Amino acid sequence: MTREEKARVTRDSLLNAGCAVVAAEGYASASIAKIADLAGVAHGTFYNYFEDRQALFDELLPYEGLRMRDRIEEIARGAPSGMQREFARFEAFLNYVIENEGFYRVLYEAEIFAPDAHRAHMDNIVNGYKGTLRRAMDEGRMHRLDPLQAECLIYQILGMRAYSAMQIHFAGEAAEKLAIRDAAVETYRFLIGRSLLSGKDIR
Amino acid sequence: MTREEKARVTRDSLLNAGCAVVAAEGYASASIAKIADLAGVAHGTFYNYFEDRQALFDELLPYEGLRMRDRIEEIARGAPSGMQREFARFEAFLNYVIENEGFYRVLYEAEIFAPDAHRAHMDNIVNGYKGTLRRAMDEGRMHRLDPLQAECLIYQILGMRAYSAMQIHFAGEAAEKLAIRDAAVETYRFLIGRSLLSGKDIR
Amino acid sequence: MTREEKARVTRDSLLNAGCAVVAAEGYASASIAKIADLAGVAHGTFYNYFEDRQALFDELLPYEGLRMRDRIEEIARGAPSGMQREFARFEAFLNYVIENEGFYRVLYEAEIFAPDAHRAHMDNIVNGYKGTLRRAMDEGRMHRLDPLQAECLIYQILGMRAYSAMQIHFAGEAAEKLAIRDAAVETYRFLIGRSLLSGKDIR
Amino acid sequence: MTREEKARVTRDSLLNAGCAVVAAEGYASASIAKIADLAGVAHGTFYNYFEDRQALFDELLPYEGLRMRDRIEEIARGAPSGMQREFARFEAFLNYVIENEGFYRVLYEAEIFAPDAHRAHMDNIVNGYKGTLRRAMDEGRMHRLDPLQAECLIYQILGMRAYSAMQIHFAGEAAEKLAIRDAAVETYRFLIGRSLLSGKDIR
DNA sequence: CATGAATGAGAATTCATTCAT
DNA sequence: GATGAATGAATTCTCATTCAT
Known part of the structure; x- marks a missing residue:
């Protein structure tokens, strides 16, 4: 070596x-x-x-965050397309959190202990989503939103993810966690699907 | 004295x-x-x-949280009814966060530094919402959801709130904050209004 | 009142x-x-x-010590005389310690936390013994000792008491404590009786 | 280094x-x-x-206690045998205390501030004595005592030591300390010698 | 006299960081 | 580069004592 x-x-x-x-x-x-x-x-x-302790902390979220993101995108690519892919992403996130309980901590505590990294991570995720949304809008698969509104939508979507993860985190038993996951996915489908589809069917 | x-x-x-x-x-x-x-x-x-430092920390969230909640409900009561009231709540929350920047910190860091209080706060808010939802369902103003799904919905709603607050928090200038607030309210209206107002069941 | x-x-x-x-x-x-x-x-x-905390500490030992002393002397007076009375005193002390476990603490910690009171208590006890010894010597019931040697004897006697009490204190169960007490009394009788009752001088 | x-x-x-x-x-x-x-x-x-302050305290008594014990045994080995050796031990202990005034404090305060170490120290000393006594009994140099009584005897012997040390500790001047030491040794000889020798001369 | 809130001088302990080896 | 002992600032918490009410 x-x-x-x-x-x-x-x-x-x-x-x-x-x-x-x-x-x-x-x-x-x-x-x-x-x-x-x-x-x-x-x-x-x-x-x-x-350099110091903070330097390590600042690398933790990118390090773990990319691993998660790759895993999620890998799964999402299996979905037929568009909206289905987003639903898959949401479910994959919850599964990831269930299977990597510790990651939840690395992620959500980062806002406090590694704010710069957290901000970068958020920007990263948000920008990724912006591309996804643009494509969907360009292809007429969803309402056209101005950039600010698109960003608001993304933050709200991420909030839904995060708080569903928190809800799962609060649950004690594994079976309960899975039940919450399923219901959360269903709810997400309902909230997002209905509103973003501008009258068309979910595809 | x-x-x-x-x-x-x-x-x-x-x-x-x-x-x-x-x-x-x-x-x-x-x-x-x-x-x-x-x-x-x-x-x-x-x-x-x-008793110790933690004891103070554990009182901070209830102390500030109730103040916020009262302020929000006071404003929400001004709205005509039902869904409008919920939109008012969302907007009032964002306004509260904008006007009490520090509160955002007291609130979101509590998950880490005062987990018991945070959990209690969440349960509190969630339970309050459960009542609101039940009434809405009983009066046929929204879909009927089973208890688990209702809870999932509430967590997702709270996540939207929280992350819109984060988005605002990230913004540098006051004007930008207000613009984000308005767009976030619009988006929220769009996501919630479209889906919950529909007369059909969840699938 | x-x-x-x-x-x-x-x-x-x-x-x-x-x-x-x-x-x-x-x-x-x-x-x-x-x-x-x-x-x-x-x-x-x-x-x-x-006056302050120390002032209370300094009164604790006299307060408790006199109570013990009175109790012991009361019992000792029941013994026929002389040496028997001393054996009764020894046994009564051990019984007192067994029955008033806390007193042991008040007494032996006093050497550290209330040194003046402890010194006074010791002088008190020692002087009491000096009288007893003088009478015994005057009445020919024991060897004649010069004052220094008498004092040494008294300290050693008190040491035997104290360490027998410690031995009892170390014992876990009540039955064991009683067995130690009995054996200690026996040993004391043996050590003191044999030596002090002899008609010869110390050399 | x-x-x-x-x-x-x-x-x-x-x-x-x-x-x-x-x-x-x-x-x-x-x-x-x-x-x-x-x-x-x-x-x-x-x-x-x-680990913490207590950990140091817990090492003090073994550290100092062994030093003392070795010093005493070294001196005791110079005595012809049996009872003489015990008298030498007693005297050596008092000399050690006189020469290492501080040790007295380390030792007797340990009962309160390092009770575990003190207990271990006591057990150690007591067990050492048990062997000595057993040998003396086996060789007919003293009365045969059952184990419990032997233990009681040992505690009483240690009590005599300790309280003679206290008596010396109370004395103000060096000359007085030495005088007390000599008288205490004499008294000890008298009390122990007479009683333990089962009718025979001190050897 | 009784009260009990306020005081503030310590005490133990932790831990990120440095630097000589 | 690796090591790990040394550092010392900072933190939490305790408690005897005072004194205004």
Whole structure:
């Protein structure tokens, strides 16, 4: 293994350890000590790879967020098209949260502990959606909205996602979580489908 | 002023100082020292009124949350009825957040720093909505939903609120905030109005 | 009840509360708050009766010590005479400790937390013993010892008492405590009886 | 000096500083600040070596106790045998206390501030004595006692030691201390020698 | 006298970060 | 690059004592 590879491995260990600790205990108690211990390196080593603790925190959300996004898009691509794809995305998000409980924490605590990264993450997601919406509008699959309204719509859509995730998070048992997921998907379909379709059928 | 009144005043000073500090810097850096200093009392005095720091944190959300809720309901009561009232609520919430920027922080950081209080707050709001929904359904003003689906709907509605607030929070200038507010209200009207007003069942 | 009587009642409440708290939790955590609460008075009232916390601590040992001493002497007086009386005293002390577990604490922690009172208590006990010894020597019931040696003997006797009490204190069950007590009395009889009753001088 | 050696040195500094502070002012006012300052390290360094303050306290008695025990046994081994050795032990203990005034404090306050360590120390000493007694009994050098009585005897012997040490501790001047020591040894010889020898001469 | 709120000087403890090895 | 001991600022919390009511 070259010097460079070894460095990458160490860096990834720290990043993964960071995720694991934040997932388990939250940013607030994700100390360098815990992260370095879990990564199997000395405390000082941490600072060879990251400026400071905040620097790691700022990388956590992109690191995890992209993994989630890829997973979701992979699934969404399986859907026939348009609106169905959005519904698939919504469901895939909830599934992802159920299966990666810790990710929920990495994500929602980021607003507080890594606000810059969170803002970037939001912009990222929102911009992705803007493209999707533009295409749908161009192809006449939905109402035409001006840019501001499109952005508002996206934020509201993301809010629905996030709060359905919270609702699932509050549920105690696995079976309950799944039931909520199904009902939330149904509700989402109903709210979005009815309104955005401008009179046409869901496709 | 009687001794009891003075005690109440001191307690309120601490509570208000707590709100102010959290609003300005977040829970994480709301130290006893800052709160007590702002309240104009000695550090030790804090502990005459609150078991510990967490105890204050746990009161912040109810304290501020009820104030907001009352303000919103007061405004909503002005609306003719039903759906219009809900739109008024949504708008009032956004206005409240714009006018009380700090409240946004007290509210959304609570999920992390005062999880019990946050959960209680959510249950509170959700239950309030359940009643509203039941009445609307009983009076045939909206689709009949089973309890689980109603709850999902409520969470999604609250998510829309919250993320529209976040969108506003991200905006830099006051004028921009107002523009987003108006567009968000429009979007909300569109999403909710179209779907819930329809006479058909959910599929 | 006259003003003076009421004052005495309050003072006694505080003293008793002090004993109770020290007995239960030790001097170190016997705070004014706990003592005043248990006595049923306000914190400030404490300072109408005692200079400060130490002043109460300094009264605890005399207060409890005299009670014990009286009880022991009462029992010892029942013994025929001389040496038997001393054995009775020893046994009575152990019984007192068994029956008043808390007293053990008030007594032995006093050396640290109320050193002056402890010293006075020791002097008191030692002087009492000096008289007893002098009488025994005058009546030819025991060796004649010079004053220093008499004092040494007394301290050693008190040490035997104290450490037998500690041994009992270490025992977990009541039955075990009683068995230790009996064996300790036997041992004491053996050590003291054999040596002090002999007609020869110490060399 | 290797890193490991330096660490040991630091740890020992803290331990010695702990002893010194406790010896001078007692456990109650042996704050981390004082200990760390005396050891010449930062406060935080303390916690690199000890879990908390109690952890240091719990090591003080073993640390000092073993030193004393070794010193005493070393001296006792110089005595011809049996009973003489025990008298030498007693005298050596008193000398140790006279020469290491602080140790007395570390030892007797431990019952309160490091009860576990104190209990362990007592068990240790008591068990050591049990072996000594068993040998003496096996070799016919003293009365045969059943185990419980042997234990009682040991506690009483230790009590004599401890209270003779207290008596010395109370004395103001060095000369007085030495006089008490001599008289206490004489008294001890008398009490123990006479009774335990089962009719035979002291050997 | 009684009250109990206010005080503020400490105490223990944590932990991000540095730096000599 | 890796190490991990040292640092010290910052934080929470306690409690004896005071004093205005």
